[in-house]
Structures are given as C-alpha cells and as structure tokens.
Amino acid sequence: MRGDVWLVIGGMAVATYLTRAPLLLALARRPLPPRLRLWLRLIPLAVLPAIAIPLVLLERDGAGARLAVALAHPPLWGAAVVLALAALRVNLLVTVTLGVAVVAFLRALA
C-alpha cells in the first residue's frame, strides 16, 4: 500500500508535467485550434460531475456499488445545499463548510 502511494504520486506528477511543459518548452507560436481549445475548456464541466455525482448517489462496499437514492440519504441534502449556495456565488469554503455541516447534522439525527 505505502509503496503504491508513492508510485501513484510519481505517476500523477509525470502526467501533470506532460500537460504543462511541452507547449511552454517548445515556445509554441500559434494558439491551439479552436475546437481543441473548446474541448479543453469543456473537460472540467464533464469531469467534476463525473466524480461528484457517483460520490453522492452511490454507496460502495465490498460487493460493489449500488444506488443510494432515498430522502434519508444525507449526502443528497448536502449536495442540494452546496449547489444552491455555489450558484448564488457564496464563497467556496463557506459553501463546502455548510454542506459538510448539513451532512453531519443529518447523520447526528439518524
């Protein structure tokens, strides 16, 4: 496990450097083609829900993942609070703190 962590960190470091260095070191003269620029702009819009929604809607255990959609599922309410506050342009840390507080409160009730 511990050796694996450093392996993963090393792999992440190399993968990330490959996104930063090549164009800068090549002193690229031209901007990227418009459709490529569009795609690079859209990636966060697809990646962020791809990680967040399963974390909210799925429960994982040894047997695998299954849907955990019920009104008594605290992360569902936490997610609603976070989305609403963030849409109102409330500060990121305040938003996250309140979302976490809602989940903690509902778990304490249960």
Add this chain to the structure above:
Amino acid sequence: MPALVRDGVVASLALVPSVFVYGTVFGGLAVQAGLLPLEVWGMSLLVFAGASQFIAVPMLAAGASPLAIVLTTYVVNMRHYLMAATLAPSFRAFPRGWLPIVAHFVNDESFAVAVARSNPPEPWFFVGSAVAVSASFLAGVAVGTQLGGLVADPARWGLDFAFPAVFLALLAVQLRRPADWVIATVAGALAVGIALALPGTWHIALAGFAVSALAALVLSPEPA
C-alpha cells in the same frame, strides 16, 4: 525584471489567504483519508495541481488502480495545455534553462492574474505570482496535514462529504450556458452508469473524457 517579479508577488497577495486555506483543507482531508503527512506534502510539491489532488485522494483511499488514478489526473489537468499555449509566446526571451522549472508551476490562479494584467502576459510577473501561489499552497498543506490528524471520526463530522462538496461547488460556478448544464448532467449520469457496471474508478476519466470530447465535436467553437 526583479521589479516585475515583485509586482507579480504583490498582485497575488490577495489570493494568498484563500490558496493557503484551500491547501490546509486539502492537507487535513488527505490525512483523514489515510495518507501520511509526507505523502500529502510530497504530492502537493510534485503534482502541484489542487483539483486533481482532491480527486486522487478519495480514489487512493478506495484502493483504485494506480493507472486509473494517473489517467484521471491527466484528463483533469489537460486544461494546462490551454494555459501553456497562451503563455509560450511571451517566454521566448526568457532564460531557457529555467523554463522546465517554471513549467511545473503553471497554475490557474497565476495564469488568471498575469493575463488580467497584460495580454500577452509578462513572464517575470507570472513567475512572481507563481512563487506567491505555490508558497502559500505548500504552507497551507503542511499546516493541514498537522491539523487533519486531530479529528478522530471524520465521517461523524461529515468530512467525507467535503470531497463531493468541493467538486460540486467548483462545478456550479462554471455552469453558465444551457449547454454546460447538458454536459454536466450527461457526464454525471454516464459516470453513475459506468460506476454501477464496472468495478474500480474508471468512470471519472471515461465519462469526463468521452462527454467533453463529444460536446466539443457537436458545439461550435467560439472565436478565439
């Protein structure tokens, strides 16, 4: 040139508190997820890309395959190509030997500050901003790794939910046009479907890559 570096530092001071706290939160949560302080700080120095680190930590904690984590990191960080392409022409007169190091510290905040000041951005100004941002991030992570160990039962305080909360908050501020909502909804639904069908955590890279690529093919690019 030293004056420009100083200007870059000064212009970034307003960001220092929030970058520091962001680092503190990351450091604390990563330690609670089971990483050692040295691993968390080493990741922050060597990867130095907050969002991808936030994504990697719950994957590491869930025992995801190293390849899935590295590939997901790559997809999340592909946006750096945009920044590097915009910065590159300004760096033609920059000392070449320093470019490999400067490249490592390309980050969203410094890019935004440098482009807001002048376009094309000023390289030494960018370097000054990157120094301020990286120093406050790494200091924040170091503090966070020490605080994180203090909470005995993170789930009781809802702290496991901090990860999806950060992602949803970052997403919500980017949803502007109707197409953005469609992309986010389809990607989220596809990710849930893949996660139910396949073991492991490939759903993030797969859904993120496929849905954004498809949308880029369908939508018309804005004029650069």
